[in-house]
Amino acid sequence: MKAALLHGPSDIRVMDIDPPEPEPDEVIVRVVRYAPYGTDLGAYKNEGGKYIKDYPTGIGADFSGVVEKTGSAVLGFDIGDRVSALAMAHCGQCRNCRAGKTNICLDDSFLNAGRQVCCQTHTRVMARKLAKLPEGVSFEDAAMLGGIVDALNAFEMMKPQVGETIAVVGVGAMGWGAVGTAKAAGLRVIAVGGTGKRSKLARAVGADHLVPITSHGEEVSAAVLALAPDGVDCVMETSASDWGVAQCFSIVTPGGRIALTGAPAPLPITPWQLVHKEVAIFGVRAGHHQDLALKVIADGKIDLKPSITHRLALEDAPEAFRLLTGPESQDVGRVIIEVTDP
Ligand SMILES: [Zn+2]
Known part of the structure; x- marks a missing residue:
């Protein structure tokens, strides 16, 4: 073989x-x-x-x-x-x-x-x-399935509600899967990141808004907040980078939820800042909703x-x-x- x-x-x-x-x-x-x-x-x-x-x-x-x-x-x-x-x-x-x-x-x-x-x-x-x-x-x-399974796991914890805004930070395999899953869940989706065609591919799988970057590490939270002036309800970070994690904490609304999938540096937030914003943070270690992911595809809700x-x-x-x-x-x-x- x-x-x-x-x-x-x-x-x-x-x-x-x-x-x-x-x-x-x-x-x-x-x-x-x-x-x-x-x-x-x-x-x-x-x-x-x-x-x-x-x-x-x-x-x-x-x-x-x-x-x-x-x-x-x-x-x-x-x-x-x-x-x-x-x-x-x-x-x-x-x-x-x-x-x-x-x-x-x-x-x-x-x-x-x-x-x-x-x-x-x-x-x-x-x-x-x-x-x-x-x-x-x-x-x-x-x-x-990977990006969908990971997103379904994140959503089980973040419990996004229909009509809420989610930012998916990072546009790669996991990011596109998360964008498609968020759209299927009835959310307004902002795809954050991507220097070339990658950002536009997020639109092709369901993103309502794109906030691309022109170079890695670019601070784009102001552009996201222009689309969600009160802050973003849910954020799913998929780039596993310190840049991505920093964007999450800059754009989340008070009372919002953040799902993280990795990054090397300590969190850019103190416990007091977390308390003042009442932000919930979830760690997402891959996922387990394989049958549900397959069903959502079979139902035509994600492509x-x-x-x-x-x-x-x-x-x-x-x-x-x-x-x-x-x-x-x-x-x-x-x-x-x-x-x-x-
Ligand atoms: Zn076991």
Whole structure:
């Protein structure tokens, strides 16, 4: 089988490897479509060795495909099923898993068990991470679940109300997914960020207003507040940058809610400032609403395909990652790797 393997930072090569065999609770999925996500770009660059310790290794988390083999203990999935998968492993037994919150599984040995890999023709997946694709959901749709699943998790905590204004800070794979999810939830959506075509792609997936930036790190809170003079009700930060977090606290309304997905620096707010503004802050560690995300797509409420700008074959995986991380990335939307034919 073919696999795109990382051999070092920004060094990805497509090669032949032995096909995987499933453990009793696993299935082998033939990967049909894979859409690189922000986390994958972090793993690809692996700055400071933060993501990957041992090379060579596979890459990729968000994919769709067809079940080709099932382990001896797998129930509920059969050969030929069209499926997607959650990015993170989970135990399925703990209190949080039983409540459906598999992304905060209490058993660290699962969450830290190693990354999903899918930029390859076949991959091993724990059956409990899978969902079957409903009628009307394409392999391409299902390879872009990440941003929707993350946003649904954030919304469960922020509880945005129909008609409220949300700012999605950062326009990338997660940002476009969050914009589409916010629009489907009946919110007024301001997409903040993007230096090139990326900002305009936010409009294509549902943003009502765009606040692009001309260079990274540009302060744009005044432009956002011109659109929401009382401040923004909900803010979802998707760039995992100190810039993005700073924008959140500058634009949120008193009594508003902020969902964060990462950033290195301490929060730019003191406890007293938080108290005076009565702002609620939520940490969002990926998500778990896989079936709901698929249903929302099947119902026609979210379509992220307008954010796709490139479709490449598995052999061109090095080019895909070069596009997504190189100087022209400001004009690159979602990239779909067509791993095998449906
Ligand atoms: Zn668990």
